[in-house]
Amino acid sequence: MPYPTQPTASHFINGAYVEDTAGVEIPVIYPATGAQIAVVHEATPAIIEHAITSAKAAQKAWAAISGTERGRILRRAADMIRERNYDLSVLETYDTGKPMSETLYVDATSGADALEYFGGLAGSLTGEHIQLGEDWVYTRREALGLCVGIGAWNYPTQIACWKGAPALACGNAMIFKPSETTPLCALKVAEILHEAGLPAGLYNVIQGTGAVGAPLVTDPRVDKVSLTGSVPTGRKVYAAAAEGIKHVTMELGGKSPLIIFDDANLEDAVGGAILANFYSSGQVCSNGTRVFVQKGIKDAFLKRLQDRLNEAKIGNPMDEATNFGPMVSERQLSIVQSYIVRGEAEGARLVCGGKRIERDGYFLEPTVFADVTDDMTIAREEIFGPVMAVLDFDTEEEAITRANETEFGLSAGVFTSDLTRGHRVIAQMEAGSCFINSYNDAPVEAPFGGSKNSGVGRENSKAAIEHYSQMKSVYVRMGAVDAPF
Numbered sequence: 001m002p003y004p005t006q007p008t009a010s011h012f013i014n015g016a017y018v019e020d021t022a023g024v025e026i027p028v029i030y031p032a033t034g035a036q037i038a039v040v041h042e043a044t045p046a047i048i049e050h051a052i053t054s055a056k057a058a059q060k061a062w063a064a065i066s067g068t069e070r071g072r073i074l075r076r077a078a079d080m081i082r083e084r085n086y087d088l089s090v091l092e093t094y095d096t097g098k099p100m101s102e103t104l105y106v107d108a109t110s111g112a113d114a115l116e117y118f119g120g121l122a123g124s125l126t127g128e129h130i131q132l133g134e135d136w137v138y139t140r141r142e143a144l145g146l147c148v149g150i151g152a153w154n155y156p157t158q159i160a161c162w163k164g165a166p167a168l169a170c171g172n173a174m175i176f177k178p179s180e181t182t183p184l185c186a187l188k189v190a191e192i193l194h195e196a197g198l199p200a201g202l203y204n205v206i207q208g209t210g211a212v213g214a215p216l217v218t219d220p221r222v223d224k225v226s227l228t229g230s231v232p233t234g235r236k237v238y239a240a241a242a243e244g245i246k247h248v249t250m251e252l253g254g255k256s257p258l259i260i261f262d263d264a265n266l267e268d269a270v271g272g273a274i275l276a277n278f279y280s281s282g283q284v285c286s287n288g289t290r291v292f293v294q295k296g297i298k299d300a301f302l303k304r305l306q307d308r309l310n311e312a313k314i315g316n317p318m319d320e321a322t323n324f325g326p327m328v329s330e331r332q333l334s335i336v337q338s339y340i341v342r343g344e345a346e347g348a349r350l351v352c353g354g355k356r357i358e359r360d361g362y363f364l365e366p367t368v369f370a371d372v373t374d375d376m377t378i379a380r381e382e383i384f385g386p387v388m389a390v391l392d393f394d395t396e397e398e399a400i401t402r403a404n405e406t407e408f409g410l411s412a413g414v415f416t417s418d419l420t421r422g423h424r425v426i427a428q429m430e431a432g433s434c435f436i437n438s439y440n441d442a443p444v445e446a447p448f449g450g451s452k453n454s455g456v457g458r459e460n461s462k463a464a465i466e467h468y469s470q471m472k473s474v475y476v477r478m479g480a481v482d483a484p485f
């Protein structure tokens with residue numbers, strides 16, 4: 001084995017690791033050093049075909065067993081993930097560069113939560129009975145068939161589970177294509193699911209870029225596509241899926257507002273803004289990167305924010321004391337750097353950070369801009385890095401209007417000690433996943449997803465069941481059929 005993190009093979013299909021070295025090589029880079037730690041091969045047409053035929057062959061029998069039996073396997077997989085959390089967290093850190101202080105508590109554990117939650121729900125998926133005089137209708141909640149999951153690179157284990165768990169609970173088969181930037185973790189999820197008793201063919205992982213994602217989306221044997229990715233990719237995938245009238249879930253990007261009122265608890269508001277901008281080095285879709293701060297608290301907010309950012313422990317992600325790691329790739333680093341240059345050029349005031357850190361890997365300082373105005377590029381476009389834009393405001397009405405002036409609608413947050421204002425403001429936010437006096441919590445029990453250009457459908461919670469199953473209604477006549485002729 002050339003690298004300790006090298007997977008057994010590139011793909012996991014029909015219950016086993018599979019290789020086809022004819023596929024283009026995809027190097028896997030550890031973002032904290034820039035070193036190559038593995039190589040996988042992009043799926044060839046033969047690999048794609050193998051995954052689709054295996055999944056199709058396995059799905060009907062899976063849908064035919066009871067939900068309780070399906071759920072038992074998912075819950076067993078959840079337990080195994082928790083038992084192996086340390087090793088899975090190390091792999092997630094290698095894949096993404098995120099510090100162990102995050103991956104140990106958030107990634108595999110959140111995946112396990114999804115498997116446990118949907119495993120628990122699987123036995124309670126039912127239809128209903130509708131009496132119509134003597135006749136009656138009953139409904140059956142049925143699987144969609146073959147679901148394709150396409151992942152982003154920021155939460156590879158979590159995304160693999162958030163899509164796989166509800167799909168499998170509802171009786172579907174899944175083909176999951178991880179991001180080409182982080183191909184390692186989903187293979188482990190597949191391995192564990194099958195070790196837990198999942199029949200072969202029901203959860204397959206194949207590697208590749210959009211060149212592999214695209215034919216999966218258009219294949220007529222695929223019934224549903226769930227994408228986590230950027231808005232431009234979402235637009236393409238949604239359109240391609242529409243051609244085949246397929247079901248979709250789109251979890252896309254954001255530029256979410258976080259509104260901090262004068263009466264907010266300063267320490268909590270600063271903590272919320274840190275969670276909303278610097279967790280995972282800012283590579284979180286729901287981040288509140290437009291921080292609207294009411295003028296009365298602005299100076300105190302910026303001062304306390306700087307003090308706390310000085311305490312960030314930046315460095316080796318494998319050291320559990322580290323709490324701020326590198327960007328996922330050189331490419332992402334340079335995208336974020338170009339936004340910082342734009343921010344300065346357009347007149348925003350750089351409060352702190354802004355520079356690449358002099359060491360191996362793709363480290364960038366936590367960066368804060370103040371005096372940002374609504375028209376600046378850094379206030380309009382998703383940066384997907386550790387760059388906070390602080391905007392001033394005077395009144396509640398103004399903050400609400402400006403917060404909603406965006407094509408995105410993933411998340412929104414408000415910090416205030418006025419209870420009624422908190423609810424009043426959040427009710428007017430055009431966003432799917434919102435927070436009051438908190439930010440970025442994502443428990444499996446709560447629906448997660450965006451409005452406007454940030455997406456369609458919801459992941460997690462009972463809402464996800466609607467997106468991985470369909471209703472059949474059956475009319476039952478008890479008497480004679482009365483036909484006109």
Ligand SMILES: NC(=O)C1=CN([C@@H]2O[C@H](COP(=O)(O)OP(=O)(O)OC[C@H]3O[C@@H](n4cnc5c(N)ncnc54)[C@H](O)[C@@H]3O)[C@@H](O)[C@H]2O)C=CC1
Nearest residue numbers: 151152153178179209210213214229230233251252253285
């Ligand atoms: N709303 C949400 O739940 C989340 C959204 N994101 C968003 O993801 C983005 C960052 O992730 P990236 O991996 O850079 O996104 P991306 O949009 O570049 O890629 C996402 C995935 O789509 C695949 N893909 C690309 N073109 C395709 C095509 N034509 N057909 C099928 N698949 C295709 C890629 O290979 C990758 O697996 C950000 O915009 C972020 O906001 C990230 C995490 C969560």
